[in-house]
Amino acid sequence: MREVSLDDVAEQLAGLRLSDWHGLPRALEGGDLEDPPALVTLGADDEEAELVHLDDPRARVSARAWLRDGLTVLIEVTWRGGPDAEVLEVLGKPDERDDVVDGLVRLEGGEWIFAGRGLAAVVRAGRVHSAVGFVPTTAAAYRRSLRPERQTSRRPVRRDEPGEW
Numbered sequence: 001m002r003e004v005s006l007d008d009v010a011e012q013l014a015g016l017r018l019s020d021w022h023g024l025p026r027a028l029e030g031g032d033l034e035d036p037p038a039l040v041t042l043g044a045d046d047e048e049a050e051l052v053h054l055d056d057p058r059a060r061v062s063a064r065a066w067l068r069d070g071l072t073v074l075i076e077v078t079w080r081g082g083p084d085a086e087v088l089e090v091l092g093k094p095d096e097r098d099d100v101v102d103g104l105v106r107l108e109g110g111e112w113i114f115a116g117r118g119l120a121a122v123v124r125a126g127r128v129h130s131a132v133g134f135v136p137t138t139a140a141a142y143r144r145s146l147r148p149e150r151q152t153s154r155r156p157v158r159r160d161e162p163g164e165w
Helices: 006-014 085-091 139-145
Strands: 038-042 047-058 061-068 071-079 096-102 105-114 119-124 127-133
Touching (some): 006 047, 006 061, 006 071, 047 071, 085 119, 085 127, 096 119
Antiparallel strands (some): 038 047, 047 061, 061 071, 071 127, 096 105, 119 127
């Protein structure tokens, strides 16, 4: 049997093949990375992880992963014009639904957490905007050590005077 790769998992999530989704494999290696990772934090406890961008698994779908000690702890796929949220029904009822700020938009109950299945999805206007996969855990553990920061901060636009550059 072939070992599952990070690209395989990204493709499974991007294709929303969720009926047999039971979370990330426990020892999924990060693979060969072309670009250096960025050091970021995850969860309410601000636990460090390395963020890497992956090749787009499909057209109009981007992917990234977070690693700790070379192992993948979280993978995210984001759709441009995502699928209807009905695709999540194969997972059953979410364990919990949390409010989330996605970019600059506050979504009440917009994060659907299927912690026992190792998946959380941001649902916006009835469409799946993004999904993150992780090793199955509890909703509390996901919030504490895995949830990625999705909020964008507004900063004032800097306008240089002509001749200042």
